[in-house]
Amino acid sequence: MRNIFVRTWVEPRDIISPHWDGIFLFLRKDIEMAAELQNEYEQSELYRVRHSTAHVMAQAVLALFPEAKFAIGPAIQDGFYYDFDLPRPLTSDDLDLIEDKMKEIIKGRHVFTREVISAEQARHVFKNQPYKLELIDGLEQGGMDEDGNPIQEKPEISLYKSDTFVDLCRGPHVENMGKINPKAVKLMSVAGAYWRGDENRQMLQRIYGTAWLDPKDLKDYIWKLEEAKKRDHRRLGKDLDLYSVNDEVGAGLVLWHPKLGLMRKLAEHFCDEEHLKAGYDFVYSPHIGKASLWETSGHLGFYKENMYSPISVEGQDYFIKPMNCPFHVHIYKSGLKSYKDLPLRYAENGTVYRYERSGVLHGMMRVRGFTQDDAHHFCLPEQMPDEIDFVLDFSLHILRSFGFKEFKAYLSTKPEKSVGEPERWRDAEAALEEALKRAELPYEVDAGGGAFYGPKIDLKIKDAIGREWQLSTIQFDFNLPERFGLTYVGDDGQPHRPYMIHRALLGSLERFFGILIEHYAGAFPVWLSPTQATIIPIADRHNDYAHTIAKELQQYGLRISVDDRADRMNAKIRDAQKQKIPYMLIVGDAEMENHQVSLRLRSGDNPGAMALEAFREMALEAIANHTA
């Protein structure tokens, strides 16, 4: 349970903009407060209400299923859950019944009482509850908490009783059920969950519920869920005709439709230019490589589960690439490198394929084939701190260009099992941390959380409704230079091993665009919008003028469409709104006469008539600056 709250460090509702057009309200919150906030939550009345409501739910379930076996039932971010082992699958009707029963129980205003008992007594109380018995064993050994994670001290075993229900529980709870407002409680869903999260163990039924102090908070919460649903990239992907995933093509394989294709092109073009300016070299690599390549790289040893079956060609096995690194390494190796050549930065938007279990696929966010904006840096040991500074700055620059404003970094350090010399690890970790400090980025250290081949920085952004997404990753790699025997010739004429850094900024383009869609709720900034302005003639006699000014604007590189259908202006505005086109240019008799357009924004604002040139300048400026 302890990790549930680290995902967001501010309640999403704190940062939702009241102006609902994807404006990101910038809130500076000290990241060190994360742990404190979690702690605060666990001591709050709300936390006790939720935890207590979980007990009430368990009592209700027991009333309906006397043979129910109980696992655990904690409070979580927006509510609570409880895992049960039940004789049959629950239906949504069951949820209604359970909820009704809960409200009945709550009305009794029963008191919660705590009692400390011995393990022996506890075993007697829960003799028919195998999951509780297992928990008691864990507690008694002092080795495990309710998730099976090791804990330091040996806790005392306590019971909580309320009405007819007794549970093994460390609390805390509300004094009595009068503190629970039945109108602020709602059961949300049923889902499968493995006992202790272990897929080799019993699958239980988890009921998710939400509970609040005030019914108004419940309403807000449900409203928020609906808002999140509205900006779901799968929903918008269909509505705006952005992408599809087709049965016959295969699950987890994304088809980019023209509008999103254009946006990707624009994004790639922008990034290419920035990479060029920043001193990157562009490389390309094939989609498959011989088995021996993946042997050498170690992927067949460490990554095989995520790789597709080999293709046999003339007796040789080839594998579809799950990563680009081995190819880039070979580009480095293709010629002798002098210390004067370094640093080298090889960039490629490389499309990789990874086997993902069907249950984890999710729109564009989690797919089986995706394109990484990948790059590998090779540098001298003494260049490494600057190289890290550079890549971190560059990363932030790119992310800011797409409109993200709030970042958080995670520094993952050396795990127990690792390759590479300890002093290289120390240098690299220090360089990463120094760079984070210089960049004045809030960060958390995940001690021992690095990959076996090197430490890393992950960058997360926060989207318009407060969710965190990991985009950039900057990873050291002590493994591949060893395995492939990479060297450069130093000023002493001797071969030396270079440092290698692997980085992706947007991560996967599929996932990145999924995130962008949700962040902007489909209302993309003008520079990315497939259609930047649509011209809406009021009547047929304005069509020629509409086409004339469209051509004029197109000459400045603006993406313009003309809605010359025989529909009413209102219908055209409605369609343009639904397509979230940034600018609507309404033209009628008055505009035609004065070489004007009447501007309407997708926000609903209506700046009104202006000279065509004035509009053009305004639009070009917004595009150049990547604003709204």
Next chain:
RNA sequence: GCCGCCGUAGCUCAGCUGGCAGAGCAACCGCCUUGUAAGUGGUAGGUCAUGGGUUCGAAUCCCAUCGGCGGCUCCA
């Protein structure tokens, strides 16, 4: 992969305990010539995911497969 739910027109969804496949929107063809979020009439559109089974008869019941959704586990 596992647990539960689901798959009907381009989209959103009706279609009850088996008895001739429906609506709204979109599309297409007209009429209307319009001033800031839906003018109006008509036409066309479906192997009811796929394959098998039960039945006189299956969109409906059963089985399998493929996909989707919510979770678990994992992750870009």
